[in-house]
Amino acid sequence: MTAEIHEQTIEAPPDDVWGFMVDPAALSVWFGADAWLEPETDGRVSFRFADGSVRRGVVEQVERSRRLTWRWREHRGAGFSLEVGDASRVTIELEPVADGTLVRITETPAIAASRGAA
Amino acid sequence: MTDPDPVFDALADPTRRAVIRALADVGPSTLADLTRQLPVTRQAVAKHLVVLQDAGLVAGEGPVRGRRYTFTPQPLSDAMSWMVEVGAGWDERLARLKRQVERA
Numbered sequence: 001m002t003a004e005i006h007e008q009t010i011e012a013p014p015d016d017v018w019g020f021m022v023d024p025a026a027l028s029v030w031f032g033a034d035a036w037l038e039p040e041t042d043g044r045v046s047f048r049f050a051d052g053s054v055r056r057g058v059v060e061q062v063e064r065s066r067r068l069t070w071r072w073r074e075h076r077g078a079g080f081s082l083e084v085g086d087a088s089r090v091t092i093e094l095e096p097v098a099d100g101t102l103v104r105i106t107e108t109p110a111i112a113a114s115r116g117a118a
Numbered sequence: 119m120t121d122p123d124p125v126f127d128a129l130a131d132p133t134r135r136a137v138i139r140a141l142a143d144v145g146p147s148t149l150a151d152l153t154r155q156l157p158v159t160r161q162a163v164a165k166h167l168v169v170l171q172d173a174g175l176v177a178g179e180g181p182v183r184g185r186r187y188t189f190t191p192q193p194l195s196d197a198m199s200w201m202v203e204v205g206a207g208w209d210e211r212l213a214r215l216k217r218q219v220e221r222a
Contacts, residue, residue: 008212012219020219030215051199103215105208 003108011100018065021092037070045070052076060089068092071110125197128173133158134166138175141189148184 010017020026022039033047033055043059057072069092074085089110095102128134133156140155141147149167153160167187170176174193178185 004208006208006212008209008216010216010219012222016222017215017219020215026218030211030218032211032214103212105212107208 003106006105008103009097009100010103014065014094014096014101017094017101017103021068039068045072047072057087061091066094122193122197122200124173125175125193128169128175129197131166131169133162134170137163137166137170138189141176141187142191146179146186146188148186152187 020030022037024036027037028035031047033049035048036044036046038044038059039062041059041062043062045055045057045059047055049055054075055072056075057070059068059070061067061069069089071087071089073087074083076083076085087110089108091104091106091108093104093106095104129138136156137152140152144151144155147155149160149164152163152167156163167176167178171178175190177188177190179188180186
């Protein structure tokens with residue numbers, strides 16, 4: 001997987017947009033998954049998608065209204081048939097711009113270098 | 119997951135969708151059964167059955183004469199998973215976030 005960068009300008013201040021990152025109900029809606037996120041370092045993240053797959057991981061960095069980073073990997077199936085995908089890191093950055101907030105989401109492969117397994 | 123292309127190709131034709139619908143509704147059927155239910159010729163139904171079998175959506179069992187065809191839905195689930203994945207891409211998420219925030 002190579003780095004994926006996605007951007008969107010939203011007509012609202014970063015503080016408002018931030019609320020949609022850290023509230024699990026709001027996050028679930030825009031993510032299109034049943035989401036759980038503890039907005040603190042080492043907090044848990046978990047997303048259950050409509051196709052039954054689950055992505056779980058840990059929060060790595062929280063800078064209120066500016067940046068949220070987590071590591072996650074896919075868990076598909078259960079018990080002996082459990083398949084675990086490669087870990088990747090998701091960074092969401094909020095940057096104040098003239099007409100609101102530029103939201104930048106970057107997903108990059110997370111190689112062994114970072115601490116602890118997600 | 120199987121390649122979704124043959125599935126989407128197979129589903130792109132209304133008669134083939136009607137064949138799937140008929141098999142899903144009434145269960146295993148012969149070519150003659152299907153021809154009675156559909157407004158196309160026996161030859162046309164036979165041709166569509168080949169495409170559907172190649173896509174893995176239909177399985178034929180028994181000797182050629184009186185062969186029974188069954189709807190096998192697994193490739194459809196795979197194709198749906200593919201659509202869910204695409205719909206859950208980052209750009210779609212950001213677009214939903216924008217609508218959600220700006221509506222608030």
